[in-house]
Amino acid sequence: MSDPTTPSAKEGIARLWSGEGFARHAPEPAWSVIPRTLDIGYSDPSGDGRDGVFALRTISAAKLTAGQYWTADGPRTAAEIDAQLGCGGAG
Template sequence: MITLWNADDFLKTSSGAQPKSLPANLDISVTFAGVEDGTGDVFNVRKVKAAHVPDGQYWTRGGSRTAAQIDAQLNCHDSN
């Protein structure tokens, strides 16, 4: 068995060197610390850079959306 990374290292933040250029497409994978759940997608870097995202909204593949719109799309519910 070979350990590729330590999950505890992902709980710390630090700045790193940025690449000189990004590839045309970027594959992003997110694994939530402490669980075996995650998500990911492949993004076209040029399309993301060109997007205008208003304050209070987030970039999505389907255009900019508010947190409430994203929650409704993902069928998230308030725990109250």
């Protein structure tokens, strides 16, 4: 964005992703469809890893409490995930 046109823009206040208050800005992003599934993967420094394809509806419906993470097997704590994967000498 450049060439502020409003007092707030001249003070450095910008509304994210709008271009409001500036004479020149990037065009609005093109509309896109949110996919029904998400491919999630990770690898550790040794090159070992896991991946899977998950339904976004399933992920968004998960009910997590503080300290829990979503997994394909349901909510798990970090300790449960570590024990399952054999991290840190556990399991």
